[in-house]
Amino acid sequence: MQETVISIQSAEKTFPNGVQGLAPITLDIHPKERIGLIGPSGCGKSTLLKLIANLHQPSSGHLTWWNKGFAEVGKENRRLSFVFQEPTLMPWSTVRKNVRLPLDLEGISPDVSAPRVQQALEIVGLAHAADRFPAQLSGGMKMRVSIARALVTRPNLLLMDEPFGALDELTRNRLDEDIATLCAKDDLTLLFVTHSLYEAAFLSTRVMVMAAHPGRIFAEYEIDPSIPRNEEFRLSDTFATICQDLSKLLIQASQSSLLAEVA
Numbered sequence: 001m002q003e004t005v006i007s008i009q010s011a012e013k014t015f016p017n018g019v020q021g022l023a024p025i026t027l028d029i030h031p032k033e034r035i036g037l038i039g040p041s042g043c044g045k046s047t048l049l050k051l052i053a054n055l056h057q058p059s060s061g062h063l064t065w066w067n068k069g070f071a072e073v074g075k076e077n078r079r080l081s082f083v084f085q086e087p088t089l090m091p092w093s094t095v096r097k098n099v100r101l102p103l104d105l106e107g108i109s110p111d112v113s114a115p116r117v118q119q120a121l122e123i124v125g126l127a128h129a130a131d132r133f134p135a136q137l138s139g140g141m142k143m144r145v146s147i148a149r150a151l152v153t154r155p156n157l158l159l160m161d162e163p164f165g166a167l168d169e170l171t172r173n174r175l176d177e178d179i180a181t182l183c184a185k186d187d188l189t190l191l192f193v194t195h196s197l198y199e200a201a202f203l204s205t206r207v208m209v210m211a212a213h214p215g216r217i218f219a220e221y222e223i224d225p226s227i228p229r230n231e232e233f234r235l236s237d238t239f240a241t242i243c244q245d246l247s248k249l250l251i252q253a254s255q256s257s258l259l260a261e262v263a
C-alpha cells in the first residue's frame with residue numbers, strides 16, 4: 001500500500017445554512033507532494049484546506065491522516081502547521097516571542113525552545129530581526145515571521161491559505177523559492193491555496209483545479225517533481241507551457257462553474 005499523508009474519501013461539506021461548500025471529494029496526498037489548489041472564487045479551496053486541518057468536519061464521507069483518525073494518529077506523528085492569509089502577529093511581542101508562541105502553548109521550556117526558534121528564524125532569514133517588533137517589519141518580513149512560527153513546530157504537513165496574496169510580485173517570488181527549498185530539504189508535504197496560477201505552477205508537483213456550484217475538483221495537473229524550482233525554471237519554456245495549460249484549465253473550470261450556477 002502506498003503511504004498516504006491524507007486520504008479524503010467521498011468527503012462532502014454542507015454548511016448549517018444549507019450551502020454545499022464541497023461536493024464529495026476523493027483525494028490521496030502522498031509524502032513530499034506539493035499540492036496547489038486553484039479555482040474561481042467560492043469553489044471550496046479554503047473549505048478543503050480546513051477539512052484537512054480538521055478545522056471543519058465533513059458532513060459525510062471521511063478523512064484519514066497517516067492512515068489513521070485525527071486523534072488516533074497522535075500529536076507527535078501529526079505535526080501539521082497552518083499559515084494563514086494574514087501574518088496575525090502579536091504586535092506587543094518581538095519577532096522571537098511571536099515565533100516561540102506555539103512552543104509556549106505546548107509548555108516547552110525556554111531552554112529547549114530557544115535553539116528551535118533561532119533555527120526557524122535562520123531558515124526564513126530573519127535571525128538579525130529577532131528583537132524587532134512587528135510594526136518595524138515590512139509585509140514580506142511579517143509573512144516570514146508567520147512561516148517561521150509554522151516551522152518551529154517542525155511540521156510534516158504544511159498548509160497555507162493564500163499566504164502571499166498581499167505581497168508584491170518580487171517578494172512573493174522570493175518566498176515561493178524559499179518554500180520550495182524548504183520543502184525539498186525537509187521532505188515536507190505541502191498543500192496550499194493560491195489565486196496565482198504562476199505560484200501554483202512554480203511550487204506544485206500537482207495542481208488541483210477546482211470549480212464551483214458546488215465546489216469540486218475539476219482537473220488535476222502533474223508537474224515533474226524532479227525539476228528544481230528556481231529562477232531558471234521560472235524563465236524556462238517548460239514553465240511557460242505549464243502556465244498556459246493551467247490557464248486553459250482555469251478558464252474551463254470558470255465556465256463550468258458559471259454553467260452550473262445558471263443551471
Ligand SMILES: Nc1ncnc2c1ncn2[C@@H]1O[C@H](COP(=O)(O)OP(=O)(O)OP(=O)(O)O)[C@@H](O)[C@H]1O
Nearest residue numbers: 015017019020021040041042043044045046047215
Ligand atoms: N462558514 C460558512 N458558512 C456558510 N457557507 C460557507 C462557509 N464557508 C464557506 N462557505 C461557502 O462555501 C463555498 C466555498 O467557500 P470557500 O471559502 O471554501 O471558497 P474558496 O474557493 O476558498 O473562495 P475564495 O477563493 O473566494 O477565497 C462558498 O459558496 C462559500 O460562500
